[in-house]
Amino acid sequence: MDGFSTPGFNVISPSTGFVPEHLGGLLRAIGTRQRIISHNVANVETPGYEAQEMDFKSVLQKVNNPLETRLAQKMGRTVMESDISSSGKPVDITHEFLAMQENQLAYSMAVRRITTVFSNLKNAAQVGR
Amino acid sequence: MSSLHDSFEIAASGVRAQSDRVRIHAHNMANIGTPYFKRTIPVLTEGGGVTFSDMISTIQRDGVLSMGIAASPSGVMMEGGVQDPTDGQKIYQPDHPQADKNGFVTLSNTEPMSEMAGATIASRMYEANLSVISVVKQMANKALEIGRGQ
Numbered sequence: 001m002d003g004f005s006t007p008g009f010n011v012i013s014p015s016t017g018f019v020p021e022h023l024g025g026l027l028r029a030i031g032t033r034q035r036i037i038s039h040n041v042a043n044v045e046t047p048g049y050e051a052q053e054m055d056f057k058s059v060l061q062k063v064n065n066p067l068e069t070r071l072a073q074k075m076g077r078t079v080m081e082s083d084i085s086s087s088g089k090p091v092d093i094t095h096e097f098l099a100m101q102e103n104q105l106a107y108s109m110a111v112r113r114i115t116t117v118f119s120n121l122k123n124a125a126q127v128g129r
Numbered sequence: 130m131s132s133l134h135d136s137f138e139i140a141a142s143g144v145r146a147q148s149d150r151v152r153i154h155a156h157n158m159a160n161i162g163t164p165y166f167k168r169t170i171p172v173l174t175e176g177g178g179v180t181f182s183d184m185i186s187t188i189q190r191d192g193v194l195s196m197g198i199a200a201s202p203s204g205v206m207m208e209g210g211v212q213d214p215t216d217g218q219k220i221y222q223p224d225h226p227q228a229d230k231n232g233f234v235t236l237s238n239t240e241p242m243s244e245m246a247g248a249t250i251a252s253r254m255y256e257a258n259l260s261v262i263s264v265v266k267q268m269a270n271k272a273l274e275i276g277r278g279q
Contacts, residue, residue, distance in 0.1 A: 027272070031132035034268065038136040038261050042143030042205040045254055046173045093257060100264050107268045111275055118276045 023117070026110045029059045030103055036084065037100050044091045051091040055083050133272075135203065136265045142204030143258035146173055147251045149207035154248040157239045164227050166217075166237035169210035171247070176206055213238055 033054050043049040150171045160166040215238050223232030 028132070031136075031268075034265060035132040035135045035139065038139040038143075038265070039203060041257055041261050042139050042146070043173070043175055044257065045250070046175055046205055049175055097257075097260075100261065104264050104268055108271050111271045114275050115277070 023110060023114050026060070027107070027114075029056070030107045030110060034100070034103050034107075037096050037103065040091045040096050041093065041100075044093050044096075049091065050086045050088055051096075052084055053087050055085070059083050133265055133269050137262060139204040140258045140261040140265065142206060143261070144255055146205045146207045147255040147258065150251040151248055151255075153207075153210050154244045154251065158241065158244050158248075161237055161239045161241060163237050164225075164234050166239065167212045167214065168237070168239045168244070170213055171210045172208045173205055174208045176204065 033056060036052050036054050040051050150173070153169050153171045157168040160168075217236040217238035219233045219235050221232055222228055222234045225234045228234050
């Protein structure tokens with residue numbers, strides 16, 4: 001399942017240090033989760049297909065761990081193959097759509113957080129002006 | 130962003146596969162009155178959508194971009210179909226030009242009820258893939274709002 005792990009496109013360059021690295025990793029992890037959901041929905045009628053799932057908890061723990069994030073960035077990916085597994089069950093479309101809505105909210109949340117970081121930076125730059 | 134773009138391609142492969150499926154059901158329904166017609170059973174398989182990151186990993190592996198070679202199956206595809214081998218109903222009609230030597234005509238083995246049910250399921254799955262596309266579009270739009278309003 002190598003195609004599921006995204007090539008290392010950094011949303012935010014980690015070298016500036018202004019924006020916490022885990023936010024970029026979070027966006028990437030949510031995007032990969034969306035990709036898995038899309039794949040499951042597309043294959044809902046495929047005979048013998050088993051729904052895939054991503055261990056979001058372990059991905060988030062990895063993203064929040066600065067040491068491992070650096071390692072993951074060196075290796076070029078946030079989501080490892082070991083985080084994606086087959087559930088052994090057929091696709092439940094209700095479950096997939098629920099996860100998709102949840103994922104969309106999480107994405108908006110992460111985007112808002114990044115915007116907040118930027119506006120805080122801007123506020124700090126205007127101190128004394 | 131690349132996984133979001135992949136999601137578009139995967140959902141599009143679902144839309145394509147389901148419209149192929151409707152086409153097969155339409156073909157079966159259209160030939161419901163054709164003697165000796167055998168209905169086609171649509172077969173879906175995993176794979177078929179070549180995504181952007183598949184291409185990237187192909188380039189990273191081989192150094193060249195070769196279209197159509199996916200690193201892993203993504204999306205879904207309609208792999209043609211299989212003919213249902215069962216015979217349709219036989220009726221005695223010796224004056225029919227297509228009658229066999231005993232005077233029997235084998236009718237089409239299409240069941241209108243199962244074709245309609247299949248087409249309805251395909252249409253629901255089509256909608257499901259379209260709503261995936263609209264959710265992914267909203268997410269991609271959201272990403273453009275980073276840093277806006279300052």
